[in-house]
Structure formats: structure tokens, C-alpha cells
Amino acid sequence: MKYIIVGAVAGGASAAARLRRLNEHAEIIFFEKGEYISYANCGLPYYIGDVIKDRHKLFVQTATSFNKRFNIDVRTTTEVTGIDPSKKTVTALEQTTGRLYEESYDKLILSPGAEPIRPPLPGIASEGIFTLRNVKDTDYIKSFVQQKHIKKAIVIGAGFIGLEMAENFHDLGLDVTIIEMGNQILAPVDFPVAAIVQQHIRSKGVDLRLNVAVTGFSKSKKGVDVALNNGETITADMVLLSIGVRPDTRLAVAAGLKIGNARGIWVNEFLQTSNPDIYAVGDAIEFGNPITGQSMITYLAGPANKQGRICANNVVLGNVQKYHGSINTAIVKVFDMTVGTAGTAAKHLKAANINHIVSNTQNGSHVGYYPNSKQMNIQIAFSPDDGRLLSAQVVGYYGVDKRLDVLSSYIKQKGTIYDLIEFEHGYAPPYSSAKDPVNMASFVAENILLNRLKVFYWNELENLGPADILLDVRRIDEFDAGKIHGAINIPLDEIRSRLGEIPKEKNIYIYCEAGLRGYLVQRILKQNGYRYVSNLSGGYNLWKNCMAESRRAMVLQD
Ligand code: FAD
Numbered sequence: 001m002k003y004i005i006v007g008a009v010a011g012g013a014s015a016a017a018r019l020r021r022l023n024e025h026a027e028i029i030f031f032e033k034g035e036y037i038s039y040a041n042c043g044l045p046y047y048i049g050d051v052i053k054d055r056h057k058l059f060v061q062t063a064t065s066f067n068k069r070f071n072i073d074v075r076t077t078t079e080v081t082g083i084d085p086s087k088k089t090v091t092a093l094e095q096t097t098g099r100l101y102e103e104s105y106d107k108l109i110l111s112p113g114a115e116p117i118r119p120p121l122p123g124i125a126s127e128g129i130f131t132l133r134n135v136k137d138t139d140y141i142k143s144f145v146q147q148k149h150i151k152k153a154i155v156i157g158a159g160f161i162g163l164e165m166a167e168n169f170h171d172l173g174l175d176v177t178i179i180e181m182g183n184q185i186l187a188p189v190d191f192p193v194a195a196i197v198q199q200h201i202r203s204k205g206v207d208l209r210l211n212v213a214v215t216g217f218s219k220s221k222k223g224v225d226v227a228l229n230n231g232e233t234i235t236a237d238m239v240l241l242s243i244g245v246r247p248d249t250r251l252a253v254a255a256g257l258k259i260g261n262a263r264g265i266w267v268n269e270f271l272q273t274s275n276p277d278i279y280a281v282g283d284a285i286e287f288g289n290p291i292t293g294q295s296m297i298t299y300l301a302g303p304a305n306k307q308g309r310i311c312a313n314n315v316v317l318g319n320v321q322k323y324h325g326s327i328n329t330a331i332v333k334v335f336d337m338t339v340g341t342a343g344t345a346a347k348h349l350k351a352a353n354i355n356h357i358v359s360n361t362q363n364g365s366h367v368g369y370y371p372n373s374k375q376m377n378i379q380i381a382f383s384p385d386d387g388r389l390l391s392a393q394v395v396g397y398y399g400v401d402k403r404l405d406v407l408s409s410y411i412k413q414k415g416t417i418y419d420l421i422e423f424e425h426g427y428a429p430p431y432s433s434a435k436d437p438v439n440m441a442s443f444v445a446e447n448i449l450l451n452r453l454k455v456f457y458w459n460e461l462e463n464l465g466p467a468d469i470l471l472d473v474r475r476i477d478e479f480d481a482g483k484i485h486g487a488i489n490i491p492l493d494e495i496r497s498r499l500g501e502i503p504k505e506k507n508i509y510i511y512c513e514a515g516l517r518g519y520l521v522q523r524i525l526k527q528n529g530y531r532y533v534s535n536l537s538g539g540y541n542l543w544k545n546c547m548a549e550s551r552r553a554m555v556l557q558d
Contacts, residue, residue: 001026003315004090004105006080006251008032009041010301011282012111013061014308015315020070022316028072029103031092033079036135037063042301044138045161048145049168058135083108083255085275107277107315110252110265111308114245114283114299123217128224128238132161133245144238150174154226154236156214158185160332162242166206167335169240177207177234179214179226181243183553188328190345192360192458192542193379193393195549200337211553247284247297262286264297270319271311279315281307290325290412291344291390292352298326329408336397340404343391343411346381356381356390359445359455360538362514363437365398370429374398375514377542378441380407380417387416387449392441399432406438417445444515453519455537456509458546468507473521474540478513484543492517495524504530511536511543 003019005012008030016030030037038061046052063074075092081100082091089102116131118124130141144150153169155162158180170176178185178201184194185201185208201208213229223237247264258274260266264286267273273280282304286295303326313321331340349356358381364373376396382389392407394400410420420442427434435443447453461484464470472479472487479489490498492512502508508530512518518535525533536543 001316002104002106003028003109004103004107005030005109005111006090007111007113007282008037008074008076009039009113010111011113011304011308011311012109013038013066014305015109015111015281015312016066016072016308017070018309018312019316020072022312026316028070029105030066030072030074031078031080031090032074032076033095034134034136035076037061037066037074037076039135041134044132044135045164045168048132048138048142048165049171051168051171080251083251083278085255085257085278088277105277107279109308109311109315110273110278110280110284111282111304112248112251112284114297115248116241117244117246118241119243121214121216123219123224124241126217126219126224128219129217129241130238131241132165141238141240145169145172145174148237150237152177152223152236152238154179154224154234154239156180156226156239156241157243158182158208158210159187159242159244160330162240163201163332163334165240165242166201167333170204170206170335175207177209177236179212179228180208180210181213183211184549185210186332186339186341188330188345189339189341189393190347190358190379191549192538192546193339193341193377193395195545196377196395196542197334197337197339198549199545200335204335245283245299247286249284252280252284260286260295262295262297264295267323269322269324270314271307271323272314272319279311281311287323287325289344290327292348292354294352296328298328300326300328300330302326302329327408327411329404329412331401331404337395338397338400339393339395340400341391341393342404342408343381343389345391345393346379349381349390354390355384357384357445357448358457358537359441359448360515360542361437361441361444362539362541363440364433365396365437366431367429367433372398375541376400376403376437377538378403378407378437379538380441380445382417382445382449384449387418387445389415389417389420399437403436403438407441417442417449421446444519447519453522454532454534456534457537458543459550461509461536461543464509465507468509469502471502471508471510471521472540473510473512473517482540482544484511484540487511492521495521499525499528502530507532507534509534509536512539513541514539 077095079093152175154177155166156179216227218225252265258266265280329342346358360379374397379393381391394404425436470487472489473492510518522533
């Protein structure tokens, strides 16, 4: 058997190593157009930011070590320029010599990844404008920053990589501006979660500009001038373009392989393309999303690596293992905060016409009496029909990763919020509370489903009529420090003795800091005959973040 793999980083390297483990005697050839194989592209921003100091640590394997360990013929700086599926050959271009040659295969695996989008804007080729995808880009950026003594950087695009780069530039002492065309950062998360992170980014002195697009670049004496669609021009020493990637389907298209609706390489459940002898994995493929059923492209290292393994099993053993799709679990560090997402965000559920309820909860990362406990927000979306968990977004300072991974597992296994209620965790004061924040999120969701708790959301406050009562149940000092306009204050512990002040026939909208006290008041009022009582999901804290961010957008629009 002779196997060829195109692309030698995440998906490709994983597939190659597995192929060898399953078939010691096969001939395996690995083509990589870059200089390096199996390197840690997820670590590149941290190498630029000097968090990772030793460049060698980025290389999980070298061509020599991979060859030695796996007996695989690794051909770096060699680009596969064509595939002839009828002859079962690839054409390869040895970049150092210019030699073009053919190589035959029995089975071919494509893992060419994705390429950064560089829109054809005026001046895009100016010196000092970078994209970040591989080690070569990294070396360029790092030496540019060091040699030119860069003081100011503009990051265009506030996705995962853009934010990681903004943080790393900032930590190097650069003055950083982020330009984002959308109305929020991190497109996969919902606005309230993004708003919390946006406020955090601003608190670090980063100039975060939303709802504004770049119209062109020009080289100036001071560096690069970036023209914006609001008429402004801002100047920086360098620009990092991080506005997204697109699947590299060039080889697949030229070979006549089927391309799907999301413009990725189409594969079946065995990761086999429309040609049975060619498989494909990673950023270049599209696959049905397990929640929406819609075909989508996942640009994440975890799925690429796991697909590489599954694909190799199918190549060697004959379509024995199905791939079930990715729920796009992703996490990013943004300065001191961490934000993670799994499943389908509420806005995307809405767009896909999937019925859902959203709930926001806020709890300590661990018990408050043990040092360094910090609040963590969990937003979940679940089905009103059977409680199936559809998405989770977690943002906070400590322990976000473990909560995200727990929630992600439940989503992936089609678990419900009822399953989550019984989620059992290891508890000791430094790690959690006897009821973990994940449990708390499910308790609130269950209360909503059982109609014990009715919630309203931060953006529904504007719908309140003059006859409605907005009731703040926090302590007086909290109320005095900041409140929602029009609210009356009766602290939770005084509610029972002051019921007479709350008219029974009116609609009562309650809020507290995070949601818990509001829920307690709601239970008291409901059991005292109040007709309509609703509690602000995520409380005053979440409302404050969302309002700060939406007001800022409104001011800019005016
Ligand atoms: P890649 O790993 O990109 O490998 C594709 C390889 O194919 C490339 O080396 C390319 O040179 C080669 N190639 C393409 N065409 C040819 C050809 N014709 N001939 C020969 N070789 C070819 N994901 C996460 O989950 N978490 C993170 O924290 C994270 N951080 C990231 C940070 C950065 C800066 C970047 C760039 C990506 C990050 N990602 C992260 C995304 C993750 O790296 C990708 O999802 C993953 O590497 C995709 O694997 P792949 O095998 O499809 O493609």
C-alpha cells in the first residue's frame, strides 16, 4: 500500500502517525510546501509575545525526527500542484530545485488547511501589513516588531487569533488598536458574553473599535495609514490582518472533487471525498453541524487532529469509523479573562429556526471564603421541549476551561439540562463549590422549564410600560452605587415586611446583582399571589456590561 498525505501540520501529521501505527509496511509520503511540519500553530501568537521564549519549542516534530520515529518519507518545501484521480497520481513541485515530478498513490489524504483572507483593498500589499498563519509569518512579524522598534499596532479583526495577537502586542508594550467590522468581538459567542470581554479589553487600555471597516491602506512616513469607512484614518507602525480564513480547496477543485455548500471540500461520514481513494480532513473540509444539521467549516486544531486519526483508521481498515461532526468548542485567553464556547450560539439557533431558551448565571469559580474566588458567567441555551443543551458560553477568570469542557461533553452527547443537574464534580474549596457553577446553570434552566422562574433579558427592559414595576432587590448601598433607571429598591431581606408597597395587579420585573436574589424574591411574590413576576437573566452585572457596549455603539452611530 502506498499512502500520500498533503499538508503536514495538524490533521496531516495526526493522520500520518496513525497510518504508520496501523500499517508498519506501507509506503507513506508526506508532502508539505512549507519548511516545517507538525508545529504548534496555536502557539505562534505566544511566541511573538515572548511568552514562549524558545522557538524550538514550537516544533512538535521535525522532518528528521518524524522520519526516524515513523519511517515516513517527509518532503518539505514540496508543493503538491495537482492530482490526477484517474491515474491516481499527484504532481509535486520541489521548491528548492524547481523539479516537477509525479508520485502515485493507492490512497490520498488531503489536509491543506485554510488560508488567511486578504481582501483586495487599496494598498493591501504595503510594507508592514501582516497575516499570521505559519512559522514564516511568525518570524516576519517577530523580527519586524523587534528590528523596527514597533510602538503601535493595529489588529484588524477581533476573532480568536486577532484577540490573542492584540494581547501579545499589548504585553510587549505596544499601543494596540483593534478594528472590527461586526458589532461585537468573537463572532461565535452571543452579544452579552462578548460585551463582558469587550469591557475587559477596554479596561486594559486597548482601543477597541467596533462597527467600523477598513477601506484601504497607504504607506506613510510614520508607518501604515489605515482608512476607515467612517472617514477616519489611523496610523500605526504595523497592521495585523486577522479577518478570517477560507478553506484551501484549490487542489480539490482542480481535481474535480465535490465542493459543498459552505465552500469546503465535501466529505462523507468516513471523511472520504467524492472520490473513494481520496480522503480529506481539517480546516479544508465542511461537515454537518450536529446541532443545526447545516454543513459548516470548523477551523480548530482539536477536530483536525481527531479527524486525522479517524481518517487513517478508515484508509487502512476500510471505512470502519464514522466522524460525527464538531460542535465548535473553542476557548481563548483575553488578558486575565478566559472565554469559551461550545455548541450553537443563541443568535445562530435563532437564524436556524431552532427553538431555544437562554439563561445566564453567575457564580464564583470556587467558594467565596477560599482566596481568589472570582465570578464566572455561564450562558446556556437549551430546548424548551426536552431540555436538550444546545450551547454553552463561559467567561471568567479561573476554571473557565473545565466548565466549558464539561458543558461541551454534555452538548456533544446530546445531554439535557436534567442530566446536567446530576453532574458530579470533584469538590474542595480551592476548586469549586458543593454545587458547581455548571450545576447552578442547570438548576436555573430547570426552574425556567418548570415555570418556577420566569426571566427577561437585558435588551427587553426598553419594552417595559409605564405601569410596570421595576424592582431592585439588592442592598441599599448597591442600589445607590448604580441602578437601572426607573427602579424602586426593596432589598430581599425586607420584601416580606414591605409587600404592601408592591402592587399585586401590576407586572413586576425584578433584578439583583447576578440573578439569585431576584429569583428568591420572585418565589416569595408568586406564593403571595402576584400574577406576573419576572427576573432579569444575568442580573444588573450583565445588563451593565451589555448597556455600556450597546450605548457606545449608539453614540458612535449618531
Ligand atoms: P494546517 O495545520 O494549517 O496544515 C495545513 C498544511 O498544509 C500547511 O502547513 C500548508 O503549508 C500545507 N499545504 C497546503 N497546501 C499544500 C500543498 N498543495 N502541498 C503541500 N502542502 C500544502 N485552533 C485551535 O483549536 N486552538 C487554538 O488556540 C488555535 N490557535 C491558532 C493560532 C494561529 C496563529 C493559527 C494560524 C491557527 C490556530 N488554530 C487554533 C487553528 C488550527 O491551527 C487549525 O485549525 C489547524 O491547524 C488545522 O489543521 P489542518 O491540518 O487542516 O491545517
